[in-house]
Amino acid sequence: MNFKEQRDLFRTKKVSAKEAVQESIKKINGDNLNIFINSFQSEALKQAEFIDNNFDKFKDAPLSGVPIAHKDIFCTKGLPTTCGSKMLENFVPPYDSTVIHNCNEAGSVMVGKTNMDEFAMGSSNETSYFGPVSNPWNSDLVPGGSSGGAAACVAADITSISTGTDTGGSIRQPAALCGVTGLKPTYGLVSRWGMIAFCSSMDQAGPFSRDAFGCAALLDAMASYDSKDSTSTERPDKNFENLLAKDFGSLKIGVIKDIDNFGINPDVMQSYEVSKTVLSALGHELKEVDFSELSTGICSYYVIAPAECSSNLSRFDGVKYGYRASDQKDISKLYMETRSEAFGDEVKKRILIGTHVLSAGFYDAYYLQAQKVRRMIKNKFESIFKDVDLIFMPTTLDQAFEKNRESNDPNRMYKEDLLTIPANLAGLPAISFPNGFKNNLPIGGQFVGNYFSEDLLLATTNRIQEVSDWHKMTP
Amino acid sequence: MDKIELKNLLFLARISADEKEHTKIIEKLKNTFDLIDEMQDLDLSDLEPLNNPLELNNVSREDVNNDRNSKGEFLNNSPESDEDYFLVPKIIE
Amino acid sequence: MAQNDTIIKGWQPVIGLEVHVQLMTNTKLFSPAKNKFGEDANTLVDLIDMGLPGVLPVLNEGAMKQGIKFGLATSAKIAKTMIFDRKNYFYPDLPKGYQITQLHFPIVKDGVVDVNGKEIRIHQAHLEEDAGKSMHDKYDNKSVIDLNRSGVPLLEIVSEPDIRSAAEAVDYLKKIHQIITYLDISDGNMSQGSMRCDANISIMRPEAEEYGTRAEIKNINSFKFVEKAINFEIKRQIKLLENGGTVEQETRLYDSVKDETRSMRTKEFANDYRYFPCPDLVPTNISPELIEEVRKDMDELPEEKEARFRSEYNLGDYEAQVLCSEKTTANFYEEVCKVSDPALSAKWIIGEVNALLNKHDVSLNESNINTKNFSNLILKIKDGTISGKIAKEVLEEMWEEGSDPIEIIKSKGLEQISDEGELEAIAQAVIDNNSSQVEAYKSGKDKLFGFFVGQVMKETQGKANPGAVNQILKKLLAN
Secondary structure, eight states: OOHHHHHHHHHTTSSOHHHHHHHHHHHHHTOOSOOEEEEOHHHHHHHHHHHHHTHHHHTTSTTTTOEEEEETTBOBTTBOOOTTOGGGTTOOOSSOOHHHHHHHHTTOEEEEEEOOSGGGOOSSSTTOTTOOOOBTTBTTBOOOSSSHHHHHHHHTTSOSEEEEEESSSTTHHHHHHHTOEEEEOOTTSSOOTTBOOSSTTTOEEEEEESSHHHHHHHHHHHOOOOTTOTTOOOOOSOOHHHHTTOOOOSOEEEEETTGGGGOOOHHHHHHHHHHHHHHHHTTOEEEEEOOGGGGGHHHHHHHHHHHHHHHHGGGOSSSSSSOOOSOOSSHHHHHHHHHHHHSOHHHHHHHHHHHHHHSTTTIIIIIIHHHHHHHHHHHHHHHHHHHOSEEEEESOSSSOOBTTHHHHOHHHHHHTTTTTHHHHHHTOOEEEEEEEEETTEEEEEEEEESTTOHHHHHHHHHHHHHHOOGGGOOO | OOHHHHHHHHHHTTOOOOGGGHHHHHHHHHHHHHHHGGGGGOOOTTSOOOSSTTOOOOOEEOSOOOOOOOHHHHHHTSSSBOSSOEEEEOOOO | OOOGGGOBTTBEEEEEEEEEEEOOOSBOSSSOSBOOSSOOTTSSOOTTTTTOTTOOOOEEHHHHHHHHHHHHHTTOEEOSEEOOEEEEOOOTTOTTSEEEEOSSSOSEEEEEEEETTEEEEEEEEEEEEOOOEEEOSSSSSEEEEEOTTTTOEEEEEEEOSOBOSHHHHHHHHHHHHHHHHHTTSOOOOTTTTSEEEEEEEEEEOTTOSSOOOOEEEEEEOSHHHHHHHHHHHHHHHHHHHHTTOOOOOOEEEEETTTTEEEEOOOOSSOOOOOOEEOTTSOOEEOOHHHHHHHHHHOOOOHHHHHHHHHHHSOOOHHHHHHHHSSHHHHHHHHHHHTTSOHHHHHHHIIIIIHHHHHHHTOOGGGSSOOHHHHHHHHHHHHTTSSOHHHHHHHHHHHHHHOOOHHHHHHHHTOOOBOOHHHHHHHHHHHHHHTHHHHHHHHTTOGGGHHHHHHHHHHHTTTOBOHHHHHHHHHHHHHO
16 A cells, blocks of 8 residues: 555545554565564554554644554664664663654654664674565565665565665665665755664765655655754755645756667666656656766766775774673773674774774875765755756666675676666655566666755656556555 | 785784685775875865864753763663673683 | 074984873763763763764864864964875774774964064964774773773864974973963863873984984973973984984873873784875865854964953063963953052062962963952952961962952951051050160161060051051160
8 A cells, every 4th residue: 555545544534553564564574575674563553553643743744644664773762772783782872863753743654763784884794793685576576775774565465564674775775676666865854863874975864755756755754953963954945745746847858979878777777768768758858968077976876885894983982882792801801802893794894994094194194085085976966956857877786686786796696786876875755656668677767856846856756656557566 | 005014903902803804905005005095195285174074163061960870871881790790701910 | 404402412303292182162072962071970971972873973063163262373384275194093982993083184273473573483273083992991801992082172283393392392382371361262171181292303413404303292281291201302302313323213101100101002913094085074164254154253362362461451471471471371461450559469479379379280261360359358458457378368268268358458457457556555655664675776776666666566467557656666676
């Protein structure tokens, strides 16, 4: 069931919040894809009853009476928050993240926390300490990552909306691989307070849903200016759900010149070409733009993200919360063993890379150079957006792939983010939506827009979804 | 990167790894740096580094305190504490 | 470069100080937890100070204003844009595994202070967070962590290596102390750690063009120890170099019990702090409007106060300087002057009150002397109720008991006898009882006049008004 149908059932009192939650819980208990790390069934039922008892108050809220699953990266007061890591297996935050708070206020009911790559580092959900998530379309395949559980949750119809975070593509890539719609907002639109940091200058939370409508409503709930986050921005006075119907007219849509040089799978390319004809048919003008610098984004990303993560993850030392190793001969041993035992290999690898690029003698060649590449990418986007309203490209190079591919060729996995990373480097909003289906698997395409153009991204996607059915397909 | 550099790196990051693993770790890191090093050919000397995408001006808050005292909650959440303090193995100065 | 009087055995010491000052604010640098000394362990700790996963720092405007104030007071450049960096290292009292500080774009740059007529340059002053405290005595095999201090705002004031002797270092430190306490930037309490000092010390031949290798002495916590630590370190380096050794660039600790500095345990690997701009805090612009706002609210600086005291209370340079050396003293003096004679008040504060303070090694506001009882004392001296000698006694009593001088004078019967009739009768009796001395005096032994004064004082237990006694005796003895 899609989000709008579900919310309408609540608003017309045909289905209570409690009944909707019971239905989700039933599906969670039957889940064999390992989508959830924790589910909070009694708490969810209680909250649903509360909403039912206060029907009038919640009736018009953006997410009224709808079950929601949150990525296990958002702190939930009194309920475990693991970030997919052994380090936080038993960690219970004493506070709610702003995203959780906003979603609660908006009338949704959290049924559980979804599986993810450990500390959001990964593109396949295989780095989770709690085991990989399977792709709902084919359980031998990965759902993408790091918000793999969140995308799979919507694809498997357990909830109609879920939250995720996107640092280098962690919403858009799993959305594409699972056949759902996912939006990474402009950096700063959604507060990072209470969202466990991976790369602070790129992390951004955003919505998953089957379609643009669900994403718009969830974004209405999630986005808010937050004085607790110094990088939070004043929210534009926009109601994304209402703006879905706005006619933005004929748009200039940039398509990247020689994009096939980036090694995109022919099936993905074919869907891309079909979508281009759809866009033309909808009255938009396609304009070829040069973005040959795009591929250097990966180099920049795999310096900056590890650098920030090496620092952000220093707080996990076994002293104040979280895991502590039993070997406590001295403080140095305590640190070493705690971090070695409780971080997975990918996290350790990125911490080491990040430590190296920030260390004396390497800072200029790596960290500073990467920040300049970042500037270059941002400048390039700015010049492109002088000519076009949106950029359209595939979300991923490939469709969902088999588990354990990473161990054979890690750089291939990193390159998987080639088309998603640039938006994170520049802080731009981008949306991925299902735009094709091949080999019994979904394919995703994405729009990247200018700063704070979420309304345009959502409305344009919505228009496509009015004339196509890719987003309605279910496993 | 050699084994001495790796040892230093592991120490800075407070991560321990069996000596037997060191060659493998160096291989893995090298592999990533091969990917990263593609940017070294770019001459970007005329560009300012970009730390934060939005280039906002930082905000500040008024100097007004809260009266939160979560001592018990914080200590309870810790791996080891007594009624007043977090405990760690003895630090030898 | 060299100043002859600071050269020791042919070596010129070169010293720079890094002074950490805890800022007087209601809250911490990046969290709304209370900034206060001496509370129960771990009771002033916010989510942010704990470094919990997902928390974010938000800059305290009050701390920023304190930094600006210091910059204005030292004629420094206030940054148009300041940037916070992360300094990464592991320590149990550093909850996030990094300290937020300012490396390349500090709030204050290029200041200067006047120390005994010499300009000592301030390289920069930057805002940063304090760490928590780890203590090692509670258990045999455990250390304990208190995070109350975690996140307390610090201003680190870094001087240029312009200081040439231990004594000058202390004077510089006192100058910094004077500025920060005058402007309520900090309480400057060294024993509680709200002002802490690291010293960078090297020695060179006076004719040399380059500084020698420096050693850094960490965390010196009193003016006295600053002097001792630096002097010890200078001697150590001279001895080392003269015996053909070399000074190592290292961090040393001062042990006040043994009066020596010693190398801190060198770690297996060099530390590498991996500074980089803190991505949770974007660059902070400081507007001219904010600087003006701070300037308007700023208290008088010591020099300004001295000048005002000279003109307003007609004081000499020395008196004004002594009274203004500490803000508490200056404020005390001004309060007293509202009701008492400025010249007499100045004389007594500089003389007797300061002597008592020094003797007991306490500050004015820790003592029993307050503006009310002190004003009354000055009034009683001025109107002749008590003599200076008696006044000293009364002051001692006030010091001990904190009582009012009027009460002391009354209860002990210390009023000066100024009544001419009464004094004349006593003087006449003294003359009558000492006829041989009177003879001798009259035959030219002028010195005996003091004898008669002494006798009158003895009879009156010192309460006679000395001026009146002189006059009366002169009159009677002339007959």
